[in-house]
Amino acid sequence: MTDTPASFADDLDLALRLADRADEISSARFRSRDLHVDTKPDRTHVTEADLAVERALREELASERPEDGILGEEYGTEGDAHRQWIIDPIDGTANYLRGVPVWGTLIALAVDGVQVVGVVSSPALGKRWWAATGAGAWTRDAAGAEPRPLRVSGVADLEHASISFQSIAQWDEAGYLDRLIALTRSVWRDRAYGDMWSYMLLAEGVLDAVGEFGVKTYDLAALIPIVEEAGGVFTSVTGTPGPGNGSSLASNGLLHPALLDALA
Structure with missing residues (x-):
């Protein structure tokens, strides 16, 4: 773990643990022949894995951060928006259900509407990226690998x-x-x-x-x-x-x- 301002260190640690849990659930059903898929009213797809990941993360947050609010793609909004966890259980569901490995779980914490923690975990790619305000952005290429800092390009034209x-x-x-x-x-x-x-x-x-x-x-x-x-x-x-x-x-x-x- 990289150094993080004390105000968000515990939140980032929690978000990374939530990502571990999400990876376990989503990876177990990826490319399953019997994966259940439904179509939502907006004509987008939702799989059983989307629903299972979000339910699991909501349960963890209810235990770890009972005072915080939650906004999730599949189950909507609940609780106080002052500190709000924002979850996309599987970003790239269309890829997930077709077996394309470009998908991941997105976990954020917003405080008074400002995003201060972000974790993106893509187990099929073997990648994870994360950041917290004031602590920089980081990635690792495989579980247990040494984190390395992220920096955007210097292309100016x-x-x-x-x-x-x-x-x-x-x-x-x-x-x-x-x-x-x-x-x-x-x-x-x-x-x-x-x-x-x-x-x-x-x-x-x-x-x-x-x-x-x-x-x-x-x-x-x-x-x-x-x-x-x-x-x-x-x-x-x-x-x-x-x-x-x-x-x-x-x-x-x-x-x-x-x-x-x-x-x-």
Whole structure:
């Protein structure tokens, strides 16, 4: 464990233990032939593993932090929002149910609406990333491996940038497809790596920017501390901070003004 400000050290430790529990549950059902899948009212999928992970984390939080509130993708909001744990039990459910290894559990703590702890755990990739305000951002490549610090890239010009746009359909539905196409013509490289992995590649300095639409608070809350503690900037596509704006634009910071201009 890396040094963490005393105010959030216990919270980060708890979040990492919650991630261990989530990994046990999700890994056991990944690529199972009898995995049960339902369709939610918004036409997205939910698996038995999504539900089991969130139930387990809620039970742990009820025991460890009974005064704190919880916001989860599958079971909604409960408790006080002053200190709120935000859970996406399996980010990348479509990948999970198809057997694609790009998925993970997202766990965040927000205090008065500010994300101060974030953990992203991707057992199928053998990776975990985490951060707490003032403690930097960290990753490890396998269980028991030595943590290493994260730092965003130093790319300062769009013509040298590598970006991830997540999904053409998202940008088309949001009315931004023409601007996305124009942006891809001005950068060095564009790909759609998808879900939480794009943002973690940004924090590692491998990508330079990520943009996305159709996202909810639980999709982004855990990512924000990691990107920001790695030196990046995280806003909506229109430049508004926070995870509840329906879109995201994360970058190494140096490129953020140019990206906002390109998408305006």
